[in-house]
Amino acid sequence: MAVQIETLRGRSGLAAAAGAALILLILVPGYFETYQVQLLTFGLIAALAALGFNLLLGYTGLLSFGHSAYFGVGAYALAFVVQYLGPHSMEFYLLFGIPVVAITSALFGYICVRHTRIFFGILTLAISQVIYSLALKLYWVTGGSDGLRVPRPALLFGALSFSGPSGFQQFITSYYYYVLAIFVVCVLLMWVIVHSPFGKALQGIRDNEVRARFLGMRIRRFRWIAFLVSGTFTGVAGILWVPLEGLATPDVLYWTFSGEIVFTALLGGFRNFTGPIVGGIVFTYLKSYAVATTVYWQLLLGIVLVTLVLVLPTGIVGAISLAGRRLRQRRASP
Amino acid sequence: MILLKTVDLCKKFGETRACDGLNFVVHKGEFLSLVGSNGAGKTTLVNLISAHLQPDSGQIIFADRDITFATVTERIKAGIARSFQIVSLFDALSVFDNVALSVFSREGKAVRMASLADRDADVRRESLEVLGQFGLASKEAVMAGDLAQGERKLLDVAVAYALRPRLLFLDEPTSGVSTHEKAQIMDTVSSVVRGGQVTAVVIEHDMDVVFRYSDRIVMMHEGGFLADGTPDEIRANPDVASILLGAPLSA
């Protein structure tokens, strides 16, 4: 009985915190200038990419070093629509792009989940490099290293379009809310998935593959589905990213971008649900600060990463939750 | 009624014949102990029946169905489950989730991702019921990795039991715990299993436990069966005594 109350308090506490965070996020454009709003939008997109990625790492125990493929496929799907079908509304891009990333994830996932650990990682990397090299070399289709330009899309099925002198600012503000809405929906979806029987099964497989098999679960199938969902979420982030960036380039398919996604999940903490979200947002700010500060921002980020892995392996959220637990224990024992 | 039967089951590891043409029979409803010294072939036999290993030759018939080449999933669906000698749990999940996962898997609900696991009232009720039977209900929210060893052994059995098997293999359910706990564990396991009318095959080394709880004892030695009978029959068997004690009882 006491146990149930604690869980309830934990759940409603979580909901309260999430609600507060959401209110803060909604208020941002009112108090911050356009550049900050744009940066936060990038942060939410990075958080979404990491959230998708972490379904595989944190919950299924599979470290993919090729998630840039799904982000990039999402980005290029949108860019191709613009290039070959002309500009459309954001909804059209999403309607077209989501099935494309889902199919890509399903296909690649099918190939990759036949292995685990190091070989899984290397295979995901190799496959993402196939996409990268195609995007780079087939320049007459993909624009090569120059990429493909993407204009500001119309939102809400064309109801909102942005032109004229204050067009950029209006777009940034509206697009921020648009991304925020999709972000909230995705977070809720992922939360349900992770707390569903499927989510528990994934964690079981992660912890003890043998026992899970002896419970009758078909391990490969579960991993494949997780891969599909994971890649799709990251792909949605890619679709949302292009209109903001204005350009789809092969950089976003290169394997070091996959490394960044892994970095963000680790930064926030990959054993917690909110870890990747925090990691995505913090990393975006970290990187923009680093890039603004020094030409050698990669060096700075590299040092941060190494320090993080050495000192704070459970990430920001992991460290906070550990500190919170210790505080509660100290309070409990007089 | 014969629930499980093996026909000339063989498994070799290099030159060692772990299972040498075994004809093993398990009757429905019995509580059978499989004994023998280390290396006699007990675990290999269980591994062959539960699909952990593939036999070199021979057949495995379960409820009149040939399952020799059936996959793990198929065997579990048919009604065979097992626990593990070295406790094998989902340590990062709660005690409740460990058992619930079993139930979800059995019901084919483990793939459901659009509903919250906690909201499934049927699974919740059944999981709590099983936990209650094994005396673990009060620990439902504890992480499996944080339990005491005796509780972990019980949970290991509970997770297998929650699959509602017809035939349950228990691999040394009391190994690694104190003598006092052994009795507790076997009391619980035995009463739950018999109460649920589940046929059980227990690999066990502790002969006190074996004699106290079993309907039938099968003794293995170097890949073959040495003796097979009720506890009284086994006690009276001179070969058994010589293997167990190293010499025949009478000089």
Add this chain to the structure above:
Amino acid sequence: MAILTVQILNSLLYASVLFLIAAGLSLIFGVMRIVNLAHGSFYGVGAYVAAWLVGTGIAVGVPLGWLFLALPCGAVAVALLGIVIEPLLLRPFYSRAEEYQLLVTFGLLQIIEDLVRLIWGGNPLSADTLMDALPIIHIGGLFYPAYNLVVIAVGVAAAVVLWAAIYHTRFGVMLRATSQDRRMASALGLNVGLIYVVAFGIGCFLAGLGGAIVVPTQAAVLGMGVDALVIAFVVVVIGGLGSLKGALVGALVVSFVRTAGIQFFPELELAVLYLIAAGVLLVRPTGLFGTA
């Protein structure tokens, strides 16, 4: 006919360099069970150090013959770097999950790539003086630099030396024992820590050597290590992680496919390589000769 010979020689040259990188990667994985994502960057450092030594040597007036020493020096420099890094950055992670190793070496990659830029700037660093120092030979009606043959020779020599060292010396036995069962080796009195450092040092030496011997033929550029790593992965995937023979076979396969690819379908050359890697992983998960 001459063209074919030149193509084959070019493939062998590329294979030589790939072999050195892949052998280093495989050796480190075989003995220590870690995948070093910064391994390609070590290759790059080897190239930069060698090129820089050559440039400095020319400026200071070092005679041409001695300049060739810049190449092994480059390799040794990388080996020293490795010997320092292993105990500091990698040892804390052996008992931890594999993910952390990949992350730490990824961070190392970023650090090294930018340090290279910091030290040597963004412009390519060349050492073609060395290549020009050797004669041009005639093959059929075509000209071919003799230096390229030196690269091939180094690759072959390295393969022979490695094979001899691993299979015919006492140290090689220790390496193999540790790779098969670390705890057992330690229980038998082998200083596993020392073996790890030495193995890592040798692996880095090989990567650095690859960079050093290739730099007279193509200037050292930023990011060369990052590109090289992915190709090295393809090599060890095809040949098998942890296998010397696999590194050799894999390097040859990748190199010849790449040459053929550049000749016949240049846009898809990279994609074809990665597809072959994926294909091999599917059919033979541990590669052709893998031990993992």
